[in-house]
Amino acid sequence: MSEQTKNVPVLEADHLGISFGGLKAVSDFNMTLGKNELVGLIGPNGAGKTTVFNLLTGVYAPTEGLLTINGVPAHGKNTDQIVRMGVARTFQNIRLFKNLTVLDNVLVACSLSMHYSMLEAAFRLPRYWKEEKKARSKAMELLKVFHLEDCADWKADNLPYGKQRKLEIARAMATNPSLLLLDEPAAGMNPTETQELMDTIRLLREKFDITILLIEHDMNLVLGICEKIYVLDYGKLIACGDPQTVINDPKVITAYLGAEEEGGETK
Amino acid sequence: MTKKTAFSYGINLLAVLILFFVLLLLNQQGIVNKYVLGIMTLICINIILAVSLNVTTGCLGQIALGHAGFMSAGAYTAAIFTQAGVIPGVGGYFAGLLLGGLVAAIIGIIIGLPALRLRGDYLAIITLAFGEIIRVIIENMTITGGAQGLKGIKKLSAMGVSLFGMNEDFSAFAIVFFLMVISVVVMYTMMVSRHGRAILAIREDDIASEAAGVNNTYYRTLAFTISAFFAGIAGGMYAHYIGILGAKSFDFNKSIEILITVVLGGLGSFTGSVVSAIALTSLPELLRQFSDYRMLVYSIVLILVMIFKPSGLMGTKEFSLTRLFGGRKNKSSQKGSDTQ
Amino acid sequence: MDALLQFLRQLINGLQSGSIYALVALGYTMVYGIVKLINFAHGDIIMIGAYCALFFITLLSGAGLPVWLCVIPAMVFCALLGMLCERVAYRPLRHSPRISSLITAIGISLLLQNGAQLIFSPNPQSVPKIFSAEALTFGSFSISLGAIITIVVSIAIMAGLQTFVKGTRMGKAMRAVSEDDGASKLVGINVNSTIQLTFAIGSALAAIGSVLYISAYPQVQPTMGSLLGLKAFVAAVLGGIGIIPGAMIGGLIMGIFESLTKAYISSQLSDAVVFGILIIVLLVKPSGILGKNTKEKV
Numbered sequence: 043m044s045e046q047t048k049n050v051p052v053l054e055a056d057h058l059g060i061s062f063g064g065l066k067a068v069s070d071f072n073m074t075l076g077k078n079e080l081v082g083l084i085g086p087n088g089a090g091k092t093t094v095f096n097l098l099t100g101v102y103a104p105t106e107g108l109l110t111i112n113g114v115p116a117h118g119k120n121t122d123q124i125v126r127m128g129v130a131r132t133f134q135n136i137r138l139f140k141n142l143t144v145l146d147n148v149l150v151a152c153s154l155s156m157h158y159s160m161l162e163a164a165f166r167l168p169r170y171w172k173e174e175k176k177a178r179s180k181a182m183e184l185l186k187v188f189h190l191e192d193c194a195d196w197k198a199d200n201l202p203y204g205k206q207r208k209l210e211i212a213r214a215m216a217t218n219p220s221l222l223l224l225d226e227p228a229a230g231m232n233p234t235e236t237q238e239l240m241d242t243i244r245l246l247r248e249k250f251d252i253t254i255l256l257i258e259h260d261m262n263l264v265l266g267i268c269e270k271i272y273v274l275d276y277g278k279l280i281a282c283g284d285p286q287t288v289i290n291d292p293k294v295i296t297a298y299l300g301a302e303e304e305g306g307e308t309k
Numbered sequence: 310m311t312k313k314t315a316f317s318y319g320i321n322l323l324a325v326l327i328l329f330f331v332l333l334l335l336n337q338q339g340i341v342n343k344y345v346l347g348i349m350t351l352i353c354i355n356i357i358l359a360v361s362l363n364v365t366t367g368c369l370g371q372i373a374l375g376h377a378g379f380m381s382a383g384a385y386t387a388a389i390f391t392q393a394g395v396i397p398g399v400g401g402y403f404a405g406l407l408l409g410g411l412v413a414a415i416i417g418i419i420i421g422l423p424a425l426r427l428r429g430d431y432l433a434i435i436t437l438a439f440g441e442i443i444r445v446i447i448e449n450m451t452i453t454g455g456a457q458g459l460k461g462i463k464k465l466s467a468m469g470v471s472l473f474g475m476n477e478d479f480s481a482f483a484i485v486f487f488l489m490v491i492s493v494v495v496m497y498t499m500m501v502s503r504h505g506r507a508i509l510a511i512r513e514d515d516i517a518s519e520a521a522g523v524n525n526t527y528y529r530t531l532a533f534t535i536s537a538f539f540a541g542i543a544g545g546m547y548a549h550y551i552g553i554l555g556a557k558s559f560d561f562n563k564s565i566e567i568l569i570t571v572v573l574g575g576l577g578s579f580t581g582s583v584v585s586a587i588a589l590t591s592l593p594e595l596l597r598q599f600s601d602y603r604m605l606v607y608s609i610v611l612i613l614v615m616i617f618k619p620s621g622l623m624g625t626k627e628f629s630l631t632r633l634f635g636g637r638k639n640k641s642s643q644k645g646s647d648t649q
Numbered sequence: 650m651d652a653l654l655q656f657l658r659q660l661i662n663g664l665q666s667g668s669i670y671a672l673v674a675l676g677y678t679m680v681y682g683i684v685k686l687i688n689f690a691h692g693d694i695i696m697i698g699a700y701c702a703l704f705f706i707t708l709l710s711g712a713g714l715p716v717w718l719c720v721i722p723a724m725v726f727c728a729l730l731g732m733l734c735e736r737v738a739y740r741p742l743r744h745s746p747r748i749s750s751l752i753t754a755i756g757i758s759l760l761l762q763n764g765a766q767l768i769f770s771p772n773p774q775s776v777p778k779i780f781s782a783e784a785l786t787f788g789s790f791s792i793s794l795g796a797i798i799t800i801v802v803s804i805a806i807m808a809g810l811q812t813f814v815k816g817t818r819m820g821k822a823m824r825a826v827s828e829d830d831g832a833s834k835l836v837g838i839n840v841n842s843t844i845q846l847t848f849a850i851g852s853a854l855a856a857i858g859s860v861l862y863i864s865a866y867p868q869v870q871p872t873m874g875s876l877l878g879l880k881a882f883v884a885a886v887l888g889g890i891g892i893i894p895g896a897m898i899g900g901l902i903m904g905i906f907e908s909l910t911k912a913y914i915s916s917q918l919s920d921a922v923v924f925g926i927l928i929i930v931l932l933v934k935p936s937g938i939l940g941k942n943t944k945e946k947v
Contacts (some may be wrong), residue, residue: 053454069562092517101519121520131520139514141511146509149503150518153503153506154522161501164495164499164502165495174503217522366748372748373750423928426929429748430687431935433687433751435931437879438883438924442924445917446921474874519928527855561875565759601767607759612753612756612760615742619749630745
């Protein structure tokens with residue numbers, strides 16, 4: 043990112059909202075993410091967290107409000123366009139290209155930075171080889187970050203669960219994002235794996251200088267690594283701030299009533 | 310290009326040449342006669358048809374039931390072009406094929422752009438509908454000869470081509486054979502590239518592919534168009550092999566026949582489609598006395614394959630000479646290196 | 650006045666063939682609703698039903714009984730055939746990818762069609778009259794008995810089926826299975842027999858459709874089912890697949906459109922018009938006239 047754009051927020055959501063046939067799933071959602079921040083989005087089940095992700099990534103077109111990514115208006119754009127603008131994501135229920143190899147999973151996402159035409163590929167002209175080689179080494183490097191380099195030739199479906207989650211993050215990273223959205227990255231992980239994941243997330247932020255927004259139910263993870271937390275309930279933001287303030291906020295406690303006050307909700 | 314890929318390119322090229330020269334030798338010995346050459350020409354055409362449908366159905370993962378429509382568009386275009394005699398001789402043949410492919414591809418885009426918003430069953434049905442509409446239109450146009458069909462198309466073997474002293478019939482076959490090889494190789498190399506990976510990614514999970522930056526609409530249409538283009542080429546080759554065209558021969562049943570070939574070969578497997586096209590074209594010729602039972606047997610085989618081995622003959626795998634000769638060490642290179 | 654009479658006549662024709670489409674479309678819709686499968690073989694079941702009916706017409710007229718009774722054995726036979734197809738070909742594939750079951754359905758269709766060609770020869774056979782040639786006459790305008798029976802019967806069946814699905818235990822089981830077969834099993838519904846019943850009803854309706862069809866177009870041949878089936882399928886999609894009243898609406902619209910095209914535009918293009926309608930519906934509202942739009946959950 044150039045000097046000039048340094049102070050432009052990576053993502054700005056301004057009164058974003060969506061209704062499905064009269065039902066307001068998310069409304070009046072405001073969020074500003076600065077460069078290199080690590081932010082959590084929490085809320086009870088059904089609060090609309092994933093819907094927010096879907097709004098930010100163009101899966102749903104917002105019915106109200108504005109979305110700006112790196113200073114460029116992004117509302118109404120398609121998912122792949124938003125990816126090009128620098129927002130990558132993972133999914134709550136892992137979505138890999140199951141029958142492709144681990145390496146190919148990452149290479150699909152590398153495609154954005156590969157430059158050769160269909161005809162160059164058809165006749166295997168030099169640029170094809172050059173670009174493929176470049177992309178392959180970039181993909182392998184990414185796999186190394188996630189300790190997946192030894193399974194590069196495996197079918198993605200054959201990876202153990204924890205590695206599938208990692209591969210999904212690796213694939214997202216291959217699009218060169220400036221903002222990474224993680225949807226419950228620790229779901230289904232045991233405490234050791236979660237700990238490992240926290241290290242990886244921190245590492246990602248430092249190594250690639252990106253902003254990370256994550257949805258998570260595991261409060262240990264959220265409180266452990268996030269500098270700022272947004273709390274969503276019934277499609278509305280009810281709190282936002284640093285972790286300690288947020289978890290002591292009476293509104294948040296009420297929203298989580300039934301679960302333990304201090305991040306007991308595990309899933 | 311690494312040593313490994315160079316080796317595999319070499320070995321496959323060698324295999325193609327050996328096959329060709331064996332056929333040439335057999336032809337000169339009189340074992341491969343005109344009748345057999347005819348069947349082999351049909352095999353080549355059916356290979357292109359099957360492999361091209363495999364791009365849509367195997368790689369993109371969408372059933373298309375209107376492939377014969379693209380084939381007929383190419384067939385009529387090429388035939389009308391050579392009949393007009395703009396470019397005489399075999400040059401006109403090649404130009405006609407290319408034009409046929411382009412017309413089919415354009416129709417592919419026109420159909421694909423709206424139709425590919427649909428998925429699965431609905432897409433299958435809408436391609437069926439488009440295929441039938443193409444047929445009805447051809448039947449009702451005068452330039453295509455209407456319901457009577459288009460007669461007197463100059464056959465390739467009658468164009469007076471003689472390559473390297475080979476006889477006319479074998480020269481015609483040689484042209485078809487190498488066109489087939491080039492078509493299959495080009496479709497394969499297209500699919501083992503960033504474009505092909507995007508198409509496979511859509512097949513695997515179209516929500517995830519978009520999130521990985523793939524423009525789904527573009528690549529869906531691309532796969533469909535490539536598929537249509539080569540079906541059009543195959544159609545043009547068919548027109549100049551058979552010499553007479555009737556819209557009835559490009560109906561729903563023809564589309565189904567191509568689909569059966571692809572499914573039996575294994576959805577997504579290029580070599581599977583090739584093997585299956587060879588088998589399904591030559592077997593009926595070998596078993597002529599049972600020709601009444603052909604479709605019956607096809608249908609039973611189709612059902613049994615779906616129940617017991619839905620992945621078809623080859624699954625999504627490719628038969629690889631490199632693996633056969635290159636030892637077991639590189640067995641993980643199935644997708645990584647360009648073997649076929 | 651003549652023009653108006655002519656138009657009315659075409660309208661009645663359209664309603665008659667539309668009613669047949671509707672009956673056949675019900676079979677598509679019910680099967681699609683419950684197992685999400687386009688049963689390509691449904692059209693060929695009609696064909697088998699027609700041959701079966703033809704066989705019994707000869708027997709019945711020999712015994713001096715009313716020939717329309719042939720509908721009963723045809724229904725039984727088709728119902729059994731439908732159940733057989735389900736048991737042998739579709740059930741093993743119920744949880745495999747949609748593409749596999751679709752291809753299997755195409756396979757069954759080819760099997761029935763080519764089997765019929767071997768058994769009955771590919772040549773068309775003509776069918777004796779099923780309903781008497783009487784007609785209701787209003788001045789210079791008349792409606793044939795066949796047309797009236799066709800329209801009335803199919804409306805009655807549609808209403809009956811709707812009551813069955815909404816009101817009875819079996820009907821509720823059907824709706825439950827179409828929502829979620831796993832959960833249905835948990836609440837004690839026999840999923841397999843419910844699906845079998847659906848196939849049986851759908852195929853029996855196809856048999857009724859086939860008898861009404863050969864009463865209007867007195868000819869049977871092995872390929873008669875494919876185009877009829879396809880048109881009925883278009884009708885089902887048009888009305889909203891999976892929705893019973895949708896099949897009726899779709900069928901009637903299709904029939905009227907087709908008969909008006911044949912009369913006023915071109916009989917050669919009528920098939921193209923049918924497919925044109927399908928394309929437009931799929932592009933504009935794939936869920937059909939009565940359908941609801943659904944989007945995949947991310």
